[in-house]
Amino acid sequence: MTQTTTLPPVLLVGCGNMGGAMLDGWLKEGLAPSFIIDRHRESVPAPHHLVRSPDDVPDDFHPAMIVLATKPQKVDAVMAAIAPFALRAPVLSVLAGRTVAGLSDALADQLPAGSPVPVVIRAMPNTPCSIGQGMTVCYAPPIATPAQRMLCTRLLRAVGDVAWIDHEDQMDMVTAISGSGPAYVFLLAELMEQVGVAGGLPPELARQIARQTVAGAGALMVRSGTDPALLRRNVTSPGGTTQKALEVLMAPDAWPATLATALKAAAHRSRELSGPQPVS
Ligand SMILES: NC(=O)c1ccc[n+]([C@@H]2O[C@H](COP(=O)([O-])OP(=O)(O)OC[C@H]3O[C@@H](n4cnc5c(N)ncnc54)[C@H](OP(=O)(O)O)[C@@H]3O)[C@@H](O)[C@H]2O)c1
Structure with a gap:
């Protein structure tokens, strides 16, 4: 054909x-x-x-x-x-x-x-x-x-x-988010697996549930077209397990600060590698 x-x-x-x-x-x-x-x-x-x-x-x-x-x-x-x-x-x-x-x-x-x-x-x-x-x-x-x-x-x-x-200089933050971003998501899967094993789960099971959770959550976000903040709230029953974890992760000095610092470091490195930027 x-x-x-x-x-x-x-x-x-x-x-x-x-x-x-x-x-x-x-x-x-x-x-x-x-x-x-x-x-x-x-x-x-x-x-x-x-x-x-x-x-x-x-x-x-x-x-x-x-x-x-x-x-x-x-x-x-x-x-x-x-x-x-x-x-x-x-x-x-x-x-x-x-x-x-x-x-x-x-x-x-x-x-x-x-x-x-x-x-x-x-x-x-x-x-x-x-x-x-x-x-x-x-x-x-x-x-x-x-x-x-x-x-x-x-x-x-x-x-x-x-x-x-x-504006070409926006490419540095783009690089920090979408260019390097898959690595952060893979790291999340790696860390969830490690914590699962440390918490007593069989390694194969820890790997399976960590990977499929990352993959499934990504697919749900894309296919539903729903705001990720709403999807997050949908998993979070008041006083439940997810809320307890999110209180730790979302503390101002936890993920919000760490991720901002990490993305700024990546964007800074992108700028260094690009050399002086032209005026756009
Ligand atoms: N991979 C990513 O995640 C990613 C994401 C965003 C952007 N990029 C960009 O994509 C570009 C390519 O990355 P990559 O990971 O695909 O690199 P890669 O796997 O090394 O592919 C580049 C290919 O080009 C060949 N090549 C280079 N010069 C050649 C020449 N003169 N004649 C014939 N073949 C030649 C290389 O052969 P040799 O190895 O022999 O030189 C190699 O096979 C990079 O500039 C990177 O910044 C990559």
Whole structure:
């Protein structure tokens, strides 16, 4: 059976965890014949092309979007080869800590003087993208067109929810919440399991109930569309067990303070990694 293509061709630079997750989503949607650059991936399904280096992409390939998904420190090595394509198509970067201006300048440095400024759009996805349940937040500079923003949304919607911010410096708090956030939720499952074992539960049972509680609560929140505060109150009978636990967790110096401190630390680190922010 021939699959209908709904997404235009892309040039995907780096197909590891995040690039691979996005590619899986695009393949399910139907992707026009595209080039994927990766040193390790073994294959991509026809009619797509897997190449080992950006130098192996034919000059006459016209992608609708160039997607950068290498590790941030490895992207500079591909700039020279990618720059000519950036004259034909916008660049969508999922690289943590690399600013729009920094990437745009790095591409421009590889182009003849007087070339148009490459359009770079920045996105911060998270690991649930690998199962189509991701959260990606995007920032586009004013030179990006509505059509270019729309194409980013279409590509990223293939792996989860998409939202846009108007100021690039908001990406630091986004990174602290949704980029790093899955780790906090996994930690919650880990800690509940550990406390369960310490409290005398068989380890397998502690693991099962901790994991399924985190997964089930997340699914309930999304599927019901109900405010999490109301869902929390629904579990909390006055004077009951949940209330006793929440009195501990919600004390001002407990979770509210700890989480705020943790998120601020992550956002601060994101800012440090990004270097000076452009004025948006
Ligand atoms: N994973 C996440 O949770 C997450 C979340 C948000 C954002 N991101 C961003 O996503 C980006 C990718 O992360 P990742 O975890 O997917 O990294 P990854 O698994 O290392 O994938 C990158 C892939 O690109 C390949 N590559 C790099 N340079 C290449 C070149 N010149 N030619 C051919 N292949 C090349 C790498 O090969 P080598 O290993 O040989 O270089 C690797 O296979 C990062 O910039 C990260 O900041 C990731």
